[in-house]
Amino acid sequence: MPLKILTANRLIDGRPVWYCADGGWSEEFSDAAVADTPHACTLFELAARQAIASNKVVDATLINVESHNGSFVALRLRERIRANGPTTHRCAENQNIYGEYRVSL
C-alpha cells in the first residue's frame, strides 16, 4: 500500500502541521511519521479525530508520500508546496519544485 503521512492545519493560525511518532504535531514536514500498514493508517485516523475534537487542528487528511533517494517526499505538488511555502521568488528561475524543494525525513 502507498505510504502515508497525516497532515492538518492548526486551528489558531492555520499553519500546516504533520503528525509525528510521539503523538504531537510538528510544523516541519521532515518530522512526520510514516504509515506503511492499514493498521497504522487506522491509528492515524484516530489521532486525527482526537486532534479535531480537542480543537487543535482542522482539515486533517492522510496524504501519499514516496521514498526518494533515502528521504520521503509528498506525491502531490500541492503537498510539497504546503511543506515548503510559496515557490514565488524575486527571480523567476527558482521555480523548479523538483530541484529546489526535495525534503528529507
Place this chain on the structure above:
Amino acid sequence: MARQEKSLKSVMQMEKMQLNKNTKLWGAGGFRENRYVRSNCLENVDSNWVILPLTRWLQIVEKIDGEILRKTGIFAEAGEDIKPLLPFLDVVSVIALNFPKFSDGRSYSTAMQLKQTYCYRGELRAVGDVLIDQVSNMLRCGFDTLEVKHQLTQIRLKEYSKEIFPGFYQPGARLIRTSSQNRIWRSTAVR
C-alpha cells in the same frame, strides 16, 4: 469569561451523554409552551393542535370545521411554493418553514413573502436546523417563533434580550426606519 467557558464545556459534555430530544419553542418574551404536534394527518393524533404538511392542509382546508382549522397549522419545506396558501392566510394560525440545513436560506425568502409582501398576520415559525448565529436573520425576516433542537442555541437564547447591532441597513420585521438621512432601520422592541 473563563468560568463561563468552563460551564459551557461541561454542558457540552452532558449533552453528548444524553439523548437529545429536547426541542424548545422560543419567541418574543422567551421560551414558551409548544402545543403543536407535527403529523401527516389529523386522525389518530394525540393532540388537538396539529401541524400538517402544506399539500395535506390544502386538501382538507375546505372540508374541516372552522374550530378545528384554527388549531391546524402548516409545515412547508424549504422552497415549497406557498402561493396556494394566499387565499387562506386569514384563517391560518401557524406556518412552520423548514431549514433543512442552516446554510439553506430559502425559507428566509418565503418568510419575507408571507410577512412583508402578503401581510400574513399569523404565527410564523422557523423549524429545522435553527442555530443562534442565524436568529437575527430569522427575526428580521418575520419569524415569530423558533423551534430549537440545538442545546447550546437554547442556552444562548436565554440571554437573548437585546440585539447587538444598533440597527440595520434593510427594512425587516419589527423594524422602523429612523429619521436619519441614511437608510437605517431600528428595532421597535422595547429594550
Place this chain on the structure above:
Amino acid sequence: MYRYDEFDKAFVTARIAEFSDQINRRLVGEITEEEFMPLRLRNGVYLQLHAYMLRVAIPYGTLSSQQLRKLAYIARCYDRGYGHFTTRQNIQFNWPRLVDIPEILKELAEVEMHAIQTSGNCIRNITSDHFAGAAADEFADPRPYAEILRQWSSLHPEFSYLPRKFKIAVVGAQTDRAAIQLHDIGLWLKRNSSGKLGFTFYIGGGQGRTPMVAKLLHDFVLEEDLLSYTTAIIRIYNLYGRRDNKYKARIKILIHETGLQKLREEIEKEFAVLKASELKLHQSDIDAINTYFRAPDLTDCSEWHYNLKQLRLNDSAFGDWVNQNVTAHKHPDYAIVTISLKSTGGVPGDATSDQMDTIANLAEQYSKNELRVSYHQNLVLPHVALGDLKTIYDTLLATGLASANIGLISDVIACPGLDYCTLANARSISVAQQISTRFSSYERQMEIGAIKLNISGCINACGHHHIGNIGILGVEKKGTELYQLTLGGSAGNNCAIGEVTGRGFTADEIVDAVEVVINTYLSLRQSSEESFINTYRRIGIELFRQALYGTTRKIS
C-alpha cells in the same frame, strides 16, 4: 468618498464583537468547524494552504491614503510585510492568525474598513469602474449607487445563505471598465431619452466552470427601483437556484436551465409587489449619498500642458510611462495615473508595506487623498494635476513602481494559484513571473501593443482567464501541472469568452507557447495599429493552432 457616520461605526464594531465571540466559541469547541466555516467566510476569513487568508473589502475599489497606510501597517504587524490586490478590487493578507483576527478587524474599523461578506454564499463586494468620478467618458458616477447597494447588502437577513456567492458590478461610462457582463448582476448607469437616470440590468454572467456572458434582463430600470428590482432578482435566485451541486449553483445556471423569459416573468411579478415598498429610493436618499461623492476641487492650469510636453521630450522613459500609465481625466488639466504592480519577475498585484506607504503618500499629496484598486490588480491615482506627473514618476522610479506596462503583455492578471490557494491545481504566479521576464523589453511590449493576458490556477477562474485575449488555465494532470491556452476572450463593451487552442502545455512549454501565439499575431496583423484581439477576431483561431501544434513542432 463615503465616510462612516456614528451608526456605521457602531455597526462595524458590533460585527467585530459578534465575530470575535464566534472565534472564541470556535477555539473552545462550542461550535464545530462545520458550523464555524460559513461564519468565518462571511467575515472574509479563508483557510488556505499555508495559513488563514483575510480578504479585506475595498468598496468599489475606492481607498483613502489613510486606509492604505493602515493596510501597510497590518501587513507589517500581523502578516509578512505585503498584501495582494485582487480581481474584485479587494486586498488579501496571506498569513494572519485566527487569534489575531479580532485585533486586525479593530485596526481596520479605525479607518472605516472591514472584511464583511468578502466570502461566503452571500452578496460580495460591489465592484465598479476604477476611473469612476474621473474618467472623461463618464455619464454619471456609479459609486453612489455602489455605496447604496453596499449598505443594503450588508448583513441582509434574507440573502445571507444564498445557493452560492453573488457578485454585482456597476459602471456609468461609455466604456465598461468593470466587466459587468461577467457578473451575476451587471448594472450600467445611464440616462433615458427624458434625461432620467436609471440602470440597464444584465444578469447571469460569470466565469468558473461554465463561463457565460450576462444576458440583458431589463433595458432601463429607474434609479428609484434599484433596490426593489435587485431584491426581486436575488429573491428568485435564492428560492430557485440549485443547491444540490455547488458547481451549478450560480444564477447563470438557473437562467440557462429555466430560460431567461420565464425567470424574467417571475422577477417582474416579485418586483411588482416590491416597487412601492420601503426599498424604494427617495431622492433624499440619493442626495444624501451623493454628497460624499462630490467632485474634488481642481484648479485650472493650462501651462502644465506645455511643461509636460517638454518633460516628455527630455526624458523618454518618463514619456513612455505617460503614454502607457496615464489616462485622460474629465478635467483637461488633470490626469488619471495607474501605478503598475506588475514588475518584471514580480508577483502580479502584490505590494509591500513600504510600497503601500509610498503610494499612500503620493495619493495624499497629489491625488486629493484618494486611490483606486483596479480589477487588473493595479492601483490608481484618480485626480493628478499634469504638473505633478513628473514628481510622481520620479518617486515611483525610486521605489521600483514605475513599470510603464499598463495594458501591455507584462501587465498580467493572475490569481494566487497553487502557491497559496487550496482550490488551485497549478501555480499561476510562476507562469506570470516567467512571462513578465520573457517579455520584459519595453520595445518588444510596445511592438506587441495592447493585450490582456490572464492566468488562473484552477477552473474557478479567479484570474479571469476566460476573458483574457490570451488566457491560461492551470490544471493538474497525472500529478503534474498542465496549462491550457485560450485565445480571443475579452471583457468590457465587446465581451467574449476565449476559445481553447487544443491540448495543454507543461510548465516548461507554456511560455514558449505564448511566444508562438505572439509571433503568429505579429506576422499576421494587418498593421501595427491592429491589436491582438482585433487580429484574432479577423482571422480566427486556426492559424494560431497550426503555429502551436503544427506537424513541424516536436511534441515532448
